[in-house]
Amino acid sequence: xxxxxxxxxxxxxxAGGLLHTRLVGATGDPIRIGITPxxxxxxxxxxxxxxxxxQERLGRPVLFVQRDTYREIVGNLLSRQLEFAWICGYxxxxxxxxxxxxxxxxxxxxxxxRAYLIVPARDLDTRSIGDLxxxxxxxxxxxxxxxxxxxxxxxxxxxxxxxxxxxxxxxTAGHRNAIEAVSTGLADGAYVxxxxxxxxxxxxxxxxxxxxxxxxxxxxxxxxxxxGPAVSEALNQQIQRILVEMSQDQNARLLLERLNLDGxxxxxxxxxxxxxxxxxxxxxxxxxx
Amino acid sequence: xxxxxxxRYKIPxxxxxxxxxxxxxxxxxxxxxxxxxxxxxxIANAEGLAQVMAHTLVPAMLKDDVWNSYxxxxxxxxxxxxxxxxxxxxxxxxxxxxxxxxxASNPEAFPMLTPIASAGxxxxxxRRHLENQSSTETExxxxxxxxxxxxASPIISDHVQLGTLVMSYKRAGFxxxxxxxxxxxxxxxxxxxxxxxxxxxxxxxxxxxxLIKLAGCMGRIGQExxxxxxxxxxxxxxxxxxxxxxxxxxxNELQVKQALxxxxxxxxxxxxxxxxxxxxxxxxxxPLGGMLxxxxxxxxxxxxxxxxxxxxxxxxxxxxxxxxxxxxxLVEAKPTSRHFGLEDAEDVRTLIxxxxxxxxxxxxxxxxxxxxxxxxxxxxxILMNLLLNAIKAVPPHGRVGCDIRIEAGALRLSVxxxxxxxxxxxxxxxxEPFVHYRPDGNGLGLWVCYQIVDQLxxxxxxxxxxxxxxxxxxxxxxx
Numbered sequence: 001x002x003x004x005x006x007x008x009x010x011x012x013x014x015a016g017g018l019l020h021t022r023l024v025g026a027t028g029d030p031i032r033i034g035i036t037p038x039x040x041x042x043x044x045x046x047x048x049x050x051x052x053x054x055q056e057r058l059g060r061p062v063l064f065v066q067r068d069t070y071r072e073i074v075g076n077l078l079s080r081q082l083e084f085a086w087i088c089g090y091x092x093x094x095x096x097x098x099x100x101x102x103x104x105x106x107x108x109x110x111x112x113x114r115a116y117l118i119v120p121a122r123d124l125d126t127r128s129i130g131d132l133x134x135x136x137x138x139x140x141x142x143x144x145x146x147x148x149x150x151x152x153x154x155x156x157x158x159x160x161x162x163x164x165x166x167x168x169x170x171x172t173a174g175h176r177n178a179i180e181a182v183s184t185g186l187a188d189g190a191y192v193x194x195x196x197x198x199x200x201x202x203x204x205x206x207x208x209x210x211x212x213x214x215x216x217x218x219x220x221x222x223x224x225x226x227x228g229p230a231v232s233e234a235l236n237q238q239i240q241r242i243l244v245e246m247s248q249d250q251n252a253r254l255l256l257e258r259l260n261l262d263g264x265x266x267x268x269x270x271x272x273x274x275x276x277x278x279x280x281x282x283x284x285x286x287x288x289x
Numbered sequence: 290x291x292x293x294x295x296x297r298y299k300i301p302x303x304x305x306x307x308x309x310x311x312x313x314x315x316x317x318x319x320x321x322x323x324x325x326x327x328x329x330x331x332i333a334n335a336e337g338l339a340q341v342m343a344h345t346l347v348p349a350m351l352k353d354d355v356w357n358s359y360x361x362x363x364x365x366x367x368x369x370x371x372x373x374x375x376x377x378x379x380x381x382x383x384x385x386x387x388x389x390x391x392x393a394s395n396p397e398a399f400p401m402l403t404p405i406a407s408a409g410x411x412x413x414x415x416r417r418h419l420e421n422q423s424s425t426e427t428e429x430x431x432x433x434x435x436x437x438x439x440x441a442s443p444i445i446s447d448h449v450q451l452g453t454l455v456m457s458y459k460r461a462g463f464x465x466x467x468x469x470x471x472x473x474x475x476x477x478x479x480x481x482x483x484x485x486x487x488x489x490x491x492x493x494x495x496x497x498x499x500l501i502k503l504a505g506c507m508g509r510i511g512q513e514x515x516x517x518x519x520x521x522x523x524x525x526x527x528x529x530x531x532x533x534x535x536x537x538x539x540x541n542e543l544q545v546k547q548a549l550x551x552x553x554x555x556x557x558x559x560x561x562x563x564x565x566x567x568x569x570x571x572x573x574x575x576p577l578g579g580m581l582x583x584x585x586x587x588x589x590x591x592x593x594x595x596x597x598x599x600x601x602x603x604x605x606x607x608x609x610x611x612x613x614x615x616x617x618x619l620v621e622a623k624p625t626s627r628h629f630g631l632e633d634a635e636d637v638r639t640l641i642x643x644x645x646x647x648x649x650x651x652x653x654x655x656x657x658x659x660x661x662x663x664x665x666x667x668x669x670x671i672l673m674n675l676l677l678n679a680i681k682a683v684p685p686h687g688r689v690g691c692d693i694r695i696e697a698g699a700l701r702l703s704v705x706x707x708x709x710x711x712x713x714x715x716x717x718x719x720x721e722p723f724v725h726y727r728p729d730g731n732g733l734g735l736w737v738c739y740q741i742v743d744q745l746x747x748x749x750x751x752x753x754x755x756x757x758x759x760x761x762x763x764x765x766x767x768x
Contacts, residue, residue, distance in 0.1 A: 122397075136401045138356075168402055170355035177356060185397035186359055 030061035031239075034073035034085035037141065037174030038223040039259065040199055046258045053255060057242045068173040070143035077228035084231065084239060088223045090145040093276040100227040100236050103243040103264040104271065107195050111265050112219040114194040115146030117154075118211040120185050126214050129154045135188035137166040138181040140174055144193075145275050147175055150217050151191040153278050162282070176200060183210035195222070199260040221271035225264070240266060296500050301493030308485050316478045323470050332438070335378065335456055336427050338365065339442035343427070343454045346383060347446045350391070355401070358383060358392045362454075366394055378456045379437060383444070385452045388416045405455075411435040419453060436460055499523030503533055515543035559720055563740060566722060570619040577612055581605070617733050618722060620740035629668040629700075630660040634693055637672045644680045645689065653690035661700055662767050667741050668700070674734040675704040675760050681727060682708035682758065695766070699747065702762045711753040719751055738762070 031054075035047070047064050054062040065082060067073050074091045076082045078098055092099060104111040119126045126132060129151060140147025152162040170187070172178040175196040181187040194216065201208040225243065227236040246252040247263025256263060291299070342361060349357040362381040381394040384405055393399030399408055406413040414432050419441060430439040437457040444451045499522070506520035518540055522533040584605050587593075593601065634656040645652050672691070679689045683706045692703040711719070718724050720739040725732030742749045747764035 120397075168355075170353070172356040181356065181359070184395075186355070186392070186401065 028060055030063045031058065031084065031235075032063045032065050032082045033225075034065045034067065034076055034082040034087075036067065036070045036073050036085070036087055036223075037176065037196075038086055038088055038144075038193065039196060040176060040203070042176070043258065046255070050255055050259075053246075053252060054242065058238070070141050074143070077226070080228060080230040082228055082230075083235070084225060084227050086223065086225045088141075088143060088145050089221055089272045089275040090149050090279060091143045092224055092226055093272050093279060094143075096272070096276075098229055100231065100233075101267040102225045102227050102236055102240050104224050104267040105222045105259075106247070106262040106265050107222055107260070109262060110219075111222050111267070111271065113146070113222050114219055115150040115191045115217040116194045116197050116213045117151070117189060117191050117215040117217075118179065118182050118197065119189045119214050120182055121210050121212045122185075123188070123212065126189065128158075128215060129189070129191075130158050130160075132189045133160070133165055134167050136168045136170075136186070138178045138187035138190040139169055139171050140178045140190070140192060142171060144175070145220060145223075145278075146193045146217070147178060147191055149275070149278055149282060152282050154191075154217075156282060179211060180207055183207050189214070191217075193223075195260070202260060218274075220275055221267075224267055224272070296497035297494055300497050301490040304489040304493050305486055308482065308489055312478050312482055312485075316474050320471050320474055323474075324467055327467055327470070331458060332429050332440075335438075335440040335458060336429065336442075338378075339427050339440045339454055339456050342381070342456075343442040343444045346444050346454065347451065350383070350444060350451045351446060355392055359394075359396075362392065362394045379459045380457045382455045382457075383452055384419075384455060386450060388419065388453075391452055411437065415439055415441075415455065423450075425450075499525075499529045499533065503529065503536060507536065510540075510543075515540050515547055555717070555720075559739060559743075562721060563743070566618045570615045573611065573615050574619075577608060577615070580608055581612070584608070617731070617737070620737050620744070627665045628660050629658075629663045629665040631656060631658055633665050633669050634658070634672070637669055637676065638691075640673065641676050641680065644677065648680055648683060648687065649685050650680060650683050650687045650689050653688065655691065656693040658693055658695060658700070661695065663700060663745065663764060667745065668702075668764075671738045671741055671762060672702060672704070674738050675702070675762075678734055679704050679706040679708075679758075679760075681730075682706050684708060696763075699763045699765045702764070703759065704761075705757050705759045707757055709758075710755055711751065711758055716751060716753065720749070 033054075047066075051062050051064055065073075065076070067076070070088055070091050073082065073085050074087060074095060077085045077087075078095065084102060092101075107113055117129055119132070137151065139151070142148055155162045155165045170181075172181050172190075175192040178187070178190040178192050179197060179200060182190045197208060197211075197213070225239075227239070243264035244266060246256060291302075294302075342364075345361050346358055349361060362383060365378060365381070378394075380398065382399050382405065383391040383393070385391045388405050389402050390399045390405060390408075392401060399405070404416075406416045411432070414435065415430060418430055418432065423443075424441075425443055425445065427440065427442040430441055432439070437459050440456045440458070442454045442456075444454055502520070502522060506518065506522065509518060520537070520540070522537060524530060524533070584601055588601065638652075638654060642652075672693075676689065676691060683689055688707045690703075690705045692701075692705075694701050715724075715726065720735050722736040723732040724735075739749055742762050742764060745764045745767075747762060749760065749762040752759045752761075
């Protein structure tokens with residue numbers, strides 16, 4: 001059903017000549033890239049431009065596939081319904097024997113990011129996650145490093161039981177929603193991706209203005225772009241090269257600007273070990289709504 | 290105060306009061322109706338929304354998906370309802386079966402998992418209401434002493450209640466909309482008033498105008514003579530028009546009456562003068578005749594020296610002059626056997642022709658009669674006197690006219706000229722003896738005419754204006 005719709009859709013586009021110039025030399029099946037709320041996925045026009053850019057560089061059609069949860073994207077990646085995906089470090093380390101690292105985004109000069117513990121701006125008392133005991137806590141996604149693993153790890157480090165520490169927890173399907181849940185007072189606190197918070201603060205300061213950052217975590221390797229089992233080594237290399245070269249390409253400057261990234265780098269081996277170690281320490285299978 | 294006011298103000302004032310009462314009554318009724326409609330609208334909208342939302346919330350609540358539930362109840366607030374803000378809910382709260390907040394559109398006011406009763410006394414009442422009367426239908430909870438209306442809808446999945454959706458609406462929430470409507474209605478009312486009130490004043494003034502004119506005209510009666518009363522009254526067949534017509538008739542009758550009175554007075558004076566002159570004339574005539582006889586006798590038998598002769602002649606001439614004057618005063622219509630006929634009229638015409646020619650005047654002549662039973666001598670004298678007067682009155686190359694006819698059983702002699710009009714002052718003494726305005730007249734011509742006509746039982750009138758001076762004698766035919 002999905003393939004049929006996609007084919008028909010592309011067929012219509014080509015028949016209409018709408019993408020004619022863009023698709024000159026674009027042959028073969030499209031490259032499907034799954035994206036998750038590791039960045040601000042509401043920027044539809046940005047995705048459209050990025051897709052066009054990649055199509056031009058690749059000479060092949062590119063399709064971004066959006067899903068609410070990391071789990072769906074990882075599932076599709078593993079079942080070869082996607083070629084690549086931009087996912088969190090946590091699902092990557094869970095499935096790293098089946099996935100190939102393609103590129104790591106470079107943010108603020110480094111391929112690293114932090115998780116922020118945020119509370120509503122009116123809450124001036126909270127000093128650490130320990131002060132939120134018995135409160136309502138929002139998780140971005142059960143497969144998120146910063147939005148799930150980090151807070152649970154922090155609770156555990158304080159000697160608490162993550163499943164009983166809060167009176168109520170809920171998932172918001174993305175960091176942006178978690179920030180909004182805290183800003184409106186629906187949740188008393190949340191751990192969110194620092195890059196997403198900063199980017200939102202840059203483009204939509206109203207929402208972040210109603211939150212206060214209580215704590216910043218240590219740095220973690222930035223959510224990577226990975227290739228699934230369907231991707232050949234050559235294609236992985238090709239995509240890696242295109243992404244890494246974006247920071248040198250004048251045409252990609254505006255794209256990176258809007259992504260709030262400096263560019264993409266070749267991932268370092270072992271960059272995600274810290275997340276793996278933390279997952280092992282938390283040692284539990286996450287609860288899924 | 291109002292009682293004594295002129296109709297010019299009374300009618301428009303009454304109309305204005307009527308217009309004001311009508312507009313305020315209609316506007317008031319409309320506004321009241323709009324208030325009711327608005328409330329019904331609000332309730333119907335809220336019920337519909339609550340039902341839809343309660344239905345949509347079922348899958349999210351079954352999965353305990355707080356965020357999804359939150360997004361669902363935020364929808365009405367996120368949608369662009371800018372212009373309908375006044376009808377928007379104040380808060381939407383989802384309660385679990387323990388009446389705790391599951392999720393709320395405004396989490397700061399309704400923190401998750403707090404008992405709803407802690408959100409204020411109104412919610413405490415609402416909780417008691419929902420507890421006591423659990424309903425499977427959407428209901429509007431309108432409780433006394435609360436500032437809001439509540440719409441409660443149970444969230445039911447397969448006959449199992451998962452919770453309750455509560456939407457609160459501020460009672461004052463639809464005030465802005467109502468105020469907007471009321472102010473629009475107010476503006477329309479003012480516009481209508483702005484058009485109707487001046488129109489009413491104009492109509493009122495128009496209606497009152499004939500009455501005021503009539504009243505003003507009536508007020509002048511007694512202060513001015515009816516003949517000078519010039520009233521331009523409103524003409525119509527309505528009541529005011531009828532009153533006006535009756536008033537005009539009355540004024541005309543007054544004018545006629547006054548003219549008649551004047552005529553009567555003039556006739557009586559002339560009659561008195563006639564009687565006086567006649568008795569004086571007879572008193573003079575008797576000794577006069579004796580004196581003249583004495584002079585005759587004296588002449589016949591006495592020898593007169595030249596001196597005496599001269600004196601007697603002087604006396605005789607003087608006495609004769611007195612006799613002429615007196616006999617001229619004593620007009621007596623002696624019946625003669627001969628009747629007046631067309632040839633008499635022609636004779637008069639022939640007799641005056643030299644005078645007409647001397648004056649270089651033109652003569653308009655119309656005599657439409659046969660022989661009529663009136664004394665010829667007297668009628669001839671009247672005609673001659675009137676025509677000679679007329680000829681003397683016209684300027685050179687003037688116009689003199691004579692019209693003789695039988696009309697309504699009377700002979701009508703009409704003589705006119707286009708000379709200087711006769712002043713009112715002269716008109717009053719026109720037919721009196723020795724009233725003369727020309728050096729060559731003896732002042733008895735019109736007196737004689739009057740006396741003759743009077744003795745023949747007729748009337749004689751004069752009328753004079755810028756164009757014509759008219760003397761008309763009407764003498765009834767003797768039967």
